[in-house]
Amino acid sequence: MIAMVDHWGYILGAWGITAVAIGGYAIAILRRGRRLAREVPPESRRWM
Amino acid sequence: MNQSTGSLGTRILGAVAAVGCVAVVIFAFGVSPADAELGESIRIMYVHVPTVTAAYMLLIANALFSGYYLWKRSDFADVAAHTTAEIGVLMLGLTLVTGSLWGRITWGTFWEWDARLTTTALLFLLYVGYLALRAATDDPRARATRAAVLGIASAFLIPIVHKSVDWWASLHQEKTLFGTADPSIDGSQLFTLMLSMAVFGVLAVWLSMHRFRVGWLSLQVDRMRVEKAIEERRSEGVAA
Numbered sequence: 169m170i171a172m173v174d175h176w177g178y179i180l181g182a183w184g185i186t187a188v189a190i191g192g193y194a195i196a197i198l199r200r201g202r203r204l205a206r207e208v209p210p211e212s213r214r215w216m
Numbered sequence: 217m218n219q220s221t222g223s224l225g226t227r228i229l230g231a232v233a234a235v236g237c238v239a240v241v242i243f244a245f246g247v248s249p250a251d252a253e254l255g256e257s258i259r260i261m262y263v264h265v266p267t268v269t270a271a272y273m274l275l276i277a278n279a280l281f282s283g284y285y286l287w288k289r290s291d292f293a294d295v296a297a298h299t300t301a302e303i304g305v306l307m308l309g310l311t312l313v314t315g316s317l318w319g320r321i322t323w324g325t326f327w328e329w330d331a332r333l334t335t336t337a338l339l340f341l342l343y344v345g346y347l348a349l350r351a352a353t354d355d356p357r358a359r360a361t362r363a364a365v366l367g368i369a370s371a372f373l374i375p376i377v378h379k380s381v382d383w384w385a386s387l388h389q390e391k392t393l394f395g396t397a398d399p400s401i402d403g404s405q406l407f408t409l410m411l412s413m414a415v416f417g418v419l420a421v422w423l424s425m426h427r428f429r430v431g432w433l434s435l436q437v438d439r440m441r442v443e444k445a446i447e448e449r450r451s452e453g454v455a456a
Contacts, residue, residue, distance in 0.1 A: 175255070175256050175257060175321050176256065178257070178260070178317040178318070178320055178321050179256060179257065179259050179260055179317075179321075181317055182260045182263055182264070182313070182314040182317045182318070183241075183244075183259075183260075183263060185310070185313055185314070186263045186267065186310050186314060189306065189309070189310055190306070190310075190419065190423075193303075193306055193423070194423060194426070197221075197423065197426050197427050197430055198220070198221065198222075198426060200430050201220055201221030201222075201426060201429060201430045201433065202219060202220050202221075204430060204433035204434060204437055205219045205220055205221065205433060206219050207433075207437050207440070208433050208436045208437060208440070212433075212436045213429075213433070
């Protein structure tokens with residue numbers, strides 16, 4: 169029973185670390201993009 | 217006015233990735249049964265395998281963009297190579313962490329100097345070195361050229377990592393899906409794994425599009441600053 173609880177800690181840890189790392193990176197990239205986009209004229213943002 | 221790195225394409229991809237992530241969690245914890253051999257730890261495989269697959273794709277793309285840069289000296293290729301390396305390192309780092317947690321359950325240890333683990337760690341360090349090289353070089357042309365050479369050279373380790381379980385005695389389990397005629401998992405486990413790989417693929421593309429645009433904007437800002445500095449120098453010269 170204790171071993172199973174331990175296993176769930178590792179399993180949820182793996183999922184949690186993955187979610188936090190990818191989510192955190194995505195937020196950082198989106199914020200950096202917003203900050204830089206204000207400094208660049210619209211014609212230099214070809215995806216608009 | 218759109219003042220972000222978003223576009224219709226990234227919004228659609230982002231929505232698909234978000235819905236896909238919810239579906240993967242439902243399948244991984246609600247539908248997939250525990251494995252006969254791996255037990256509950258198979259649920260770690262639903263993030264471990266997709267992160268390494270995404271990392272391989274991104275790092276192979278890095279080598280292709282690097283080659284294209286050396287051929288055409290294109291800023292597009294340089295920014296794209298930087299983008300794929302950065303997200304590839306993120307995915308490979310997650311592969312090592314999730315694999316380590318899986319190893320603690322299955323082998324009783326977080327780390328073994330096993331062929332697969334060691335070559336994967338080496339691959340990770342090579343691309344961390346790639347990012348460090350980019351950060352340490354100021355001249356844009358020299359930075360892009362050196363990074364492209366390192367990116368192409370580092371990619372030769374990818375097939376070695378992939379084949380390491382066949383070439384050397386390894387604690388790591390053998391290939392489960394790719395390169396095997398008969399996949400060793402099936403049913404809802406296989407479906408969950410394939411779904412997760414597809415969702416991580418979409419997520420990697422979505423992240424890459426935003427990161428590429430950040431890199432492109434950064435390039436434009438640097439150029440604008442250089443042009444402004446040259447303009448100021450010129451006006452100082454005229455005034456003198």
